[in-house]
Structures are given as structure tokens and as C-alpha cells.
Amino acid sequence: MVLFPQRIDENIAENDPVRIVSSIVDHLDMSSVNKLYNGMGRCPYHPRMMLKVIIYAYMNNIYSCRRIEQLLLRDIHFIWLAGYEKPDFITINRFRNRLKDEINNIFTQLVLVLADKGFVSLDVEYVDGTKIESKANKYTFVWRKTVERNRARLIEKVKALLAQVDDCIAQDNARQDETLEVTPSLLAEISDKVNASLSDPQLDKEEKKKRRKIAKELKERSGKLGEYDRHLENLGDRNSYSKTDKDATFMHLKEDAMNEGLTKPGYNLQIATENQFITNFALFPNPTDTLTYIPFMESFRERYGHFASTEVADSGYGSEENYEFMELNGTAAYVKYNRFHIEHRPQYVPDP
Structure with missing residues (x-):
């Protein structure tokens, strides 16, 4: 008791930024944040207190959850904000992740407070x-032009393969006309039919070998075509994106x-x-x-x-x-x- 004061707020100035953070957050509408919590289970740390701690830490360029956990035990400003509560770094990180979708609403409320006090006009x-x-890793790039060029080449190779498929197998799937849409599912279906035709006793060894090779190549082309289609879907209207982000x-x-x-x-x-x-x-x-x-x-x-x-x-x-x-x-x-x-x-x- 001699080394640590009984009332730490006596050592915090009246105009200290930590008091401003506490006062503003106390007047925010937290109903949308409260809905993120399940009513069952152990009583959680109060989200208003957690938000105060996060905002004040960010104000002081502190972003590490472990660092915030340490300050909740050492710094009187953080101890006062948290009301002597001691959430660990895992709890702090979970709250930060839970808040991602609501941070825009909190930011908007803060700006409206500024407008109400006359600091901004919003005009x-x-x-x-x-x-x-x-x-993301800078070497995980995917470029639209490369994907479109490689996909066009793959389609030409696939059409050449379909031309080699026996007419009786491909008559429903591989019609060589301009309206044929080559899809991964179509190639996988034709590959299965080619494999099923290998059981025909009238086929000689050379023909079976040929068809087995065609079926294998169609299966591989199906996977590659699906990969290119996923790339184009991720690209949207962009020219590039990163595989890891x-x-x-x-x-x-x-x-x-x-x-x-x-x-x-x-x-x-x-x-x-x-x-x-x-x-x-x-x-x-x-x-x-x-x-x-x-x-x-x-x-x-x-x-x-x-x-x-x-x-x-x-x-x-x-x-x-x-x-x-x-x-x-x-x-x-x-x-x-x-x-x-x-x-x-x-x-x-x-x-x-």
C-alpha cells in the first residue's frame, strides 16, 4: 500500500487523454457490439471496457496484444481504464477480431460526436x-492476362483431345461446334466415359492404351481449367491479386x-x-x-x-x-x- 496508491485516479490529470477516451466511449451506442456475444456461458469482460483499452492503446501506437496485456498490469492509465480487470492477450485479440465488422459504426459515431461539438461540419x-x-508474400501474384492466355491455350488443347475421343462416347458431350462450352465438369464426365469404354472386349491393347492416356489427360486438363476459372473469379474486374491475400x-x-x-x-x-x-x-x-x-x-x-x-x-x-x-x-x-x-x-x- 505504501508503494502503490489506493486511488490511482488521483495521479491522472483531469485533462489527460485517457479521461477523454473513457468519457466518449461511455456515450457510444454499443448495442450492435453487445449482440455479438452469446447469452450463454461464462460472463465476459465488458465490451465497453475492452473498447476503451483498445482505442487508448492504438492512440499510443501500441498494437501488440501481449504488450497491452503487460500495460494492464503496469500502467496506471490502462489499469484505471480497465477498472483493475486483467484480460490476457488471447482475450484482447478475440475481442479485436470480433469488432472488425462493427468498427465502421463506432468510427461514424465518433465523427458525429465531433460534428455535434462543432469541430467538423461534414459539408x-x-x-x-x-x-x-x-x-502477403510478394511472389504469390496472379495476373489476369497470363491466366486468360493460358486458359485459351488449354481450351485449344482440350478441343484437340476431344477430337480424338470416339464418336460413340462423345456424341452427347463433345460436339465440335462453336456453342460448346468447355467446363471442368464436362471434361471430368467425358474422362469417366472414356474410362468406362475400356471394358469393351473388342478393343485391342493399343486402343486401350490410347484411350487410357486420353482419359488421364482430360482429367488433368479438367483440374487445370478449374484452377484458371477460380483465378478469374477471384480477380473479378481487377488485373491481379495475391494468392495469400x-x-x-x-x-x-x-x-x-x-x-x-x-x-x-x-x-x-x-x-x-x-x-x-x-x-x-x-x-x-x-x-x-x-x-x-x-x-x-x-x-x-x-x-x-x-x-x-x-x-x-x-x-x-x-x-x-x-x-x-x-x-x-x-x-x-x-x-x-x-x-x-x-x-x-x-x-x-x-x-x-
């Missing part, structure tokens, strides 16, 4: 983006120490600010800022129920589609296009 967006690297797209990042122009798996993080407060954020797999602007503005409307009346952004967002979208929604656009400064030079000559 103007200052938008910029940055690319952040994924934790299917949401990440390969793009050029600023962190290129050797200046070799290498692409790495990453995300395009778009951020909107006002009065130095972040009011909106969104992650996109598209490396081009121009194509992310309209969906980013729509995400702002989903959060707050309206578009910002003023948009401010650099020339990376300037395009005819974006200008037209802002004009239709009554938004004043302070957004340059990429040739703005070139066209305003004295020596510039218009060239249609």
Missing part, C-alpha cells in the same frame, strides 16, 4: 489516398528502395479529412485514384446520409465522370485535372 471533404502494403492487388508503392519499379500486393486507402479530423476512410483494391472517387463519395453518403457540399482533391481524381457525378449531386468541385498546370503555361499550344 466539406479534403480527399487524398495512400497505398499500404499487404502482409486474395483481396490485395499488385500495385506500385512508394516504398521502393532500389527504384526498380516493382509491384507489391497492397490496398489503396482513401481518407477524407476536415479541420484535421478524419471523417471518412475506405479501402479499395483498385490502384487508380480516379476510379475510387465516386464509390468513396458514396461511402460518405452511406455514413452521414448526404454528400459533402464541397470536394477538394488533387489532380489524381480529375476526370469527366467524376466532374459529372459531382455536378449532378450539387457538389462544388475543387479538383484539378491532370493537365491543368500544363495547359496554363504561356508556351502551351492547344492540340486537339
